[in-house]
Amino acid sequence: MSQPILQTERIRLAPLSAGHLEHLVELSADPEVMRYLTGVQTREQSADELRRTLAYAGRGLGCWAGFVDGAFAGFWSLRPGESPNEAELGYRMLPGFWRKGLGKEGAGEMLRHGFRDLGLDRVYARTAAGNKASQATMASIGLRHVRDFVADPEHFAPGADLHAVEYAVGREDWLARNFA
Template identity: 85%
Template sequence: MMSQPVLHTERIRLVPLSAGHLEHLVELSADPEVMRYLAGVQTPEQSADELRRTLAYAGSGIGCWVGFVDAAFAGFWSLRPGESAGEAELGYRMLREYWRKGLGKEGAREMLRHGFRDVGLDRIYARTAALNKASQATMAAIGLRHVRDFVADPEYFAPGDDLHAVEYAVGRDEWLARS
């Protein structure tokens, strides 16, 4: 079984998530703006539960990575098991101080490269709230195409939020042809 490697971009060092990174997840998940289009602000206990669930799916080259710019924690990037064999869901979440600097896109591009070239995935998709235009712009910038609108599971968003969501995706052959 392939373990998660340490990955690098021009500015980000991506280290496989471990139990020792809980303080970073707590910090990130406590920010209402970071969590605006997710399940809402999390308590430290909820962050610990999320960490346990995330560590449970790591393996075969996929999982979650903690991103550091220089020595400072910047955010998380992930490839979660998809709904079908050979696919994964791309995710990213960053501290506000790192927004609008191209780091989300940089880390997400590395997730695509790793997923298609190293892991051999056939398809990578990402989902977000229909209102989350910044995340959709990142998805489009890295080459994912809008494939559908849908109504999300209420557990995915904070209570009372609009449940309209979008999915963007790219297949391996299409990504390789452009790379």
């Protein structure tokens, strides 16, 4: 199954392609966006991230570029998980689109796609322990805190606090809340 184009009330989610490099460069060069991630990235680092991201697309999983009224807003993704039939949810948005419910809207569509279209058993998301906004988004779409852990330093900026959290939801719990 290839990645479909997905649509929410306000966001058009197009499968990530090489043509989205300039959007990724813009997003990854913003210190506010990258604060809880690897830190600001160069164009070359963004191109490398794009190549790695495109390599895992398949079976309906992948990354989507989100557009609101034709303007690039950010990315939402479902990456292959650590176990079969699970995926890791991710999202990253430009600051001009923060605090408008778009993170929740796009992430909710990722869950719908993962559970309804792909039949996944579990979706999880991870973030820095200090990233309260991302944790609020996770909780708002039904993910629950499952553990605290110390992250691999490669996922954070040099010198960053490596304390992280994982949130998750299983298929049956998600279906019961969303289609009862």
